[in-house]
Amino acid sequence: MNGVRVEVVVFLLAVVLYFLLACLISWLVLFPAGRAYVLERAAQVESAMQRRFAGLKRRQTAGAEVLLQSGAASAQGLAAFVKRHYLLCLAGLLLLSLPPTLAFLASGKNMLGAYDVSTREVNTQVAGLLQGEELVPPVALPPTVFATAEIERERPMLVSASRNWTLMNQEYTQRLLMVFKIMKEQHGYDMAILEGYRSPERQNMLAGMGGNVTNAAAFQSWHQYGLAADCAFLRDGKLVISEKDPWAMRGYELYGQVAESVGLTWGGRWKMMDFGHTELRVPGVMKQKG
Numbered sequence: 001m002n003g004v005r006v007e008v009v010v011f012l013l014a015v016v017l018y019f020l021l022a023c024l025i026s027w028l029v030l031f032p033a034g035r036a037y038v039l040e041r042a043a044q045v046e047s048a049m050q051r052r053f054a055g056l057k058r059r060q061t062a063g064a065e066v067l068l069q070s071g072a073a074s075a076q077g078l079a080a081f082v083k084r085h086y087l088l089c090l091a092g093l094l095l096l097s098l099p100p101t102l103a104f105l106a107s108g109k110n111m112l113g114a115y116d117v118s119t120r121e122v123n124t125q126v127a128g129l130l131q132g133e134e135l136v137p138p139v140a141l142p143p144t145v146f147a148t149a150e151i152e153r154e155r156p157m158l159v160s161a162s163r164n165w166t167l168m169n170q171e172y173t174q175r176l177l178m179v180f181k182i183m184k185e186q187h188g189y190d191m192a193i194l195e196g197y198r199s200p201e202r203q204n205m206l207a208g209m210g211g212n213v214t215n216a217a218a219f220q221s222w223h224q225y226g227l228a229a230d231c232a233f234l235r236d237g238k239l240v241i242s243e244k245d246p247w248a249m250r251g252y253e254l255y256g257q258v259a260e261s262v263g264l265t266w267g268g269r270w271k272m273m274d275f276g277h278t279e280l281r282v283p284g285v286m287k288q289k290g
Contacts, residue, residue: 014101021094046083135177137165141192145239154241155230156209161195161202168196168226172280175262176229179278182258189251190234194241194276198223215272219286228279231255243275252276 140163147159165173176193183189198206200218207217214221222228232241233251240248252275256266259278267274 014098017094018098021091021098025091042084042086045086049083133178135174135181137173137177138180138192141234145192145237146194148239151239151241155194156213157206158194162197162199163193164196165193168229169280169282172227172229172264175264175280176231176259176278178262179255179258179264180231183251183255187251187254187258189254191231191255192234192239194230194232194239195223196229197226200224211272222279222281222285225282225285227282227285228277230274230276231278232276241276249275 143159146161151158180191183191198221203214203216203218203221203224206214218224232239233248234240235247243249243252252268255278256268256275259266263280264278265281267277267279
């Protein structure tokens with residue numbers, strides 16, 4: 001355990017060193033005043049070193065002078081370069097040595113072992129959707145299911161609404177069908193579409209019935225683009241829409257979670273909550289008219 005802690009500390013120190021080194025290099029590259037300061041300091045150091053070397057040269061023996069003159073012409077050029085740019089050379093050396101050092105530290109067994117294995121659960125159904133699984137719309141329900149007095153109180157004029165899946169956007173349709181599938185297989189809820197595509201004329205007519213029905217006029221709703229639908233639950237062959245039913249309300253909560261997990265927007269989070277509504281917001285679509 002102590003060994004792991006030491007390795008973690010060493011790793012963090014290496015990260016801090018790399019960060020400081022990156023800041024220094026950025027300062028030199030981006031700020032002319034910084035480069036001027038460094039060059040001025042380098043010139044001062046070079047001048048001091050030249051004075052020292054001058055003193056040493058005066059004290060050198062004739063044999064040493066011959067040796068230096070005959071064998072170190074190239075070495076003197078390299079040394080002069082290093083003296084003039086010693087900070088940049090040092091930074092380059094550190095940059096070259098840092099990756100091997102970090103690789104060596106990271107090679108220790110289980111240095112960060114707590115992160116070796118991912119425990120995140122993968123939703124295989126959503127993965128299938130992303131891989132192009134093609135889902136088929138359910139069989140259409142008889143019109144009488146949508147014509148009861150209870151349904152008329154909850155959703156006026158629902159009997160005349162369109163539930164034609166082919167009029168809706170294909171990408172949105174596949175996501176919504178995946179939601180239906182997950183709700184049935186994982187949560188036991190059978191779902192039905194109440195209304196999908198909505199014409200501009202119908203949208204204006206519903207808007208004229210008051211804000212308790214809809215606040216959106218024609219082309220202000222994703223229904224006009226086939227990118228929205230209102231849905232509810234089937235129980236014993238009957239539609240259950242009202243949020244006052246605890247079973248239905250629990251279903252709406254699950255429905256919202258599943259819909260958001262496949263990238264849809266859920267109306268249950270709006271100020272004017274619409275629990276059965278989902279939509280797929282495609283950029284630029286709302287600017288299209290007609």
